Amino acid sequence: MENDILNVLISEEELAKKVQEIGAQISKDYEGKNLMMVSVLKGSVVFMADLMRAVTVPAEIDFMSVSSYGSGAKTSGVVKIIKDLDIELAGRDLLIVEDILDSGLTLSYIKKILLERGPRSIKICTLLDKPERRKADIFADYSGFEVPDEFVVGYGLDFAEKYRNLPYIGVLKPSVYEK
Ligand SMILES: O=P(O)(O)OC[C@H]1O[C@H](OP(=O)(O)OP(=O)(O)O)[C@H](O)[C@@H]1O
Numbered sequence: 001m002e003n004d005i006l007n008v009l010i011s012e013e014e015l016a017k018k019v020q021e022i023g024a025q026i027s028k029d030y031e032g033k034n035l036m037m038v039s040v041l042k043g044s045v046v047f048m049a050d051l052m053r054a055v056t057v058p059a060e061i062d063f064m065s066v067s068s069y070g071s072g073a074k075t076s077g078v079v080k081i082i083k084d085l086d087i088e089l090a091g092r093d094l095l096i097v098e099d100i101l102d103s104g105l106t107l108s109y110i111k112k113i114l115l116e117r118g119p120r121s122i123k124i125c126t127l128l129d130k131p132e133r134r135k136a137d138i139f140a141d142y143s144g145f146e147v148p149d150e151f152v153v154g155y156g157l158d159f160a161e162k163y164r165n166l167p168y169i170g171v172l173k174p175s176v177y178e179k
């Protein structure tokens with residue numbers, strides 16, 4: 001697995017520090033609110049698991065799964081719901097937790113459909129932001145790191161379902177996905 005990594009872009013230590021920073025800011029912003037954190041499966045699960053423990057105010061969690069990439073390195077442009085939320089959104093202060101904001105197609109689709117369910121507020125928290133690739137008009141309210149236009153894996157992010165269990169964010173060798 002490590003042989004497929006060109007370089008470590010964000011270390012475990014940097015990830016841990018950033019998660020604490022974002023968690024502290026969210027805890028301040030959502031004091032007294034009705035926070036519900038929604039993790040977009042699968043890629044955001046590692047970030048969600050760490051981030052929710054850095055949030056010190058009451059929070060409920062839920063999960064939804066959409067797929068926009070399939071097994072390629074390029075967005076298919078099609079976003080479909082694979083698993084929907086279990087909890088009602090009316091009156092909730094929703095925080096969508098994502099691993100990466102790339103073209104923005106996934107998050108703009110999710111935000112659109114969740115807004116229709118009447119949350120009191122809806123904000124976005126992404127660990128990584130790849131602005132060079134943005135196609136949709138969407139931004140994150142909380143963002144960990146800006147990353148270059150390279151395919152990154154690890155800490156939940158995958159290529160063809162592999163590399164999610166790397167403890168850091170690494171740049172995947174192009175030879176792996178250009179096969
Ligand atoms: O901004 P975008 O161009 O839409 O790309 C971002 C999305 O793509 C990846 O998910 P993917 O659809 O690959 O599914 P996964 O989370 O299960 O890996 C990633 O986890 C984000 O959810």
Ligand SMILES: [Mg+2]
Nearest residue numbers: 040041042043
């Ligand atoms: Mg994803």
